[in-house]
Amino acid sequence: MRDITNKFGSQKMWTLSDGAKLSEKETKGVISAYIACTACLSVYTDMLSYISKYPYGENKDINFTSHLNELTDIAIVLSCQVTDLSIYNDISVMQEIHEKYPDITVYCGGCLAQRFDIPLPEYVRRMDVERAENTPLTEDAFTKIDYRKPFWNKDLPDDADDLEDGNLFRHMYPLKIGAGCHGGCKYCTIRDTRGPSYALDATSQVQEFLEHDDVVIVCDAPSVKQIKDWCAIAEEHNKAISFRNVEPPVANMCHDALISLAKKGLLKIFHCPVQTMNEDLLKAMNRDAKATFEYINNTRKDLRELGVKVATNIIIDYVYEGISYENPSDAQMKELWDYYVWNPYFDGKFNGQKAKDRFEHYIQ
Numbered sequence: 001m002r003d004i005t006n007k008f009g010s011q012k013m014w015t016l017s018d019g020a021k022l023s024e025k026e027t028k029g030v031i032s033a034y035i036a037c038t039a040c041l042s043v044y045t046d047m048l049s050y051i052s053k054y055p056y057g058e059n060k061d062i063n064f065t066s067h068l069n070e071l072t073d074i075a076i077v078l079s080c081q082v083t084d085l086s087i088y089n090d091i092s093v094m095q096e097i098h099e100k101y102p103d104i105t106v107y108c109g110g111c112l113a114q115r116f117d118i119p120l121p122e123y124v125r126r127m128d129v130e131r132a133e134n135t136p137l138t139e140d141a142f143t144k145i146d147y148r149k150p151f152w153n154k155d156l157p158d159d160a161d162d163l164e165d166g167n168l169f170r171h172m173y174p175l176k177i178g179a180g181c182h183g184g185c186k187y188c189t190i191r192d193t194r195g196p197s198y199a200l201d202a203t204s205q206v207q208e209f210l211e212h213d214d215v216v217i218v219c220d221a222p223s224v225k226q227i228k229d230w231c232a233i234a235e236e237h238n239k240a241i242s243f244r245n246v247e248p249p250v251a252n253m254c255h256d257a258l259i260s261l262a263k264k265g266l267l268k269i270f271h272c273p274v275q276t277m278n279e280d281l282l283k284a285m286n287r288d289a290k291a292t293f294e295y296i297n298n299t300r301k302d303l304r305e306l307g308v309k310v311a312t313n314i315i316i317d318y319v320y321e322g323i324s325y326e327n328p329s330d331a332q333m334k335e336l337w338d339y340y341v342w343n344p345y346f347d348g349k350f351n352g353q354k355a356k357d358r359f360e361h362y363i364q
Contacts, residue, residue, distance in 0.1 A: 001014055019061040020062075022107070023073035031061065032063045036097075038093055046179070047078055047109070048141045048174070049137060051140075052141040065144060075105070080110060094121060094124050095121065098123050111194065112193075115350075150165075175209055176200075185285055194220055209237075215241055216242040222245065231258060235260065248294070251295050252298070258299070269309045271311040276318065312337050317344050317345050344358065
């Protein structure tokens, strides 16, 4: 176990290095661990990296599996807490597992596990972030995690287009270059829930990039240097690349490098979360309004004109100081973006019944 302290308090959290001790069943020293991921690509890739480095756990006493049955000893749900809808979905998955197999010990991993202010069902234990930095992902690791369909599009076909709702980057090779974000967005808690921050030098991962097709660079908030370095590497090797979660100020500072890559047809998808297109709301969110509009009006426009697919995230139904801000229309969004996904505003205070009502309102 690890002692973890963050803005939400302090707790002892379980770790995969606890091995067979994670199970409450009587075992013969080796346990079966089912893993479900209902979280983002960053959390998913963390666990992929761990399993790639430790296919049977650090103590060689865990059999990871994407199949849940009566022989399973523990279940780990890699969770998200970006909205109360995602939290409600996470807890619903844990409940579903517990009700079907009450003898299985259920763990909450991912970001929700770090939210000590949000109560979890009494049968759920919290597990700390597990990752193996700078570890190429093995084909076998991908078979060990039940990567759940997005809760807002559970009927998503396995062969859906990259730009189908909820499918962005889902079938690409996620090359993890870092974790953590030190931004100051008022609505966000990523900086407190993603575990220790780190950033890798691009030169240490060139071989991994070259050995896999359809690579997307994954990081919670990649830096200017990281983006420029990866643009240069992709150009040097004449190999296509995609980027995820590049903030507007960073995207603008990398404009020339991105355009150079796009002109060669090597930039496939570029994801930049603008969150809103309302100047007053950007300021209320403590985001850089000037950089956001520079991105929308220039960098985004230039990339799209060169055939790059541009993607973003939008927060809807935002309320600040009693003011409800108008949402952009679908027509506005489709005019500017090839792919977008919305998240309803979440004030960070989780209420189970309210979350259930909102889930039914937005999803069902």
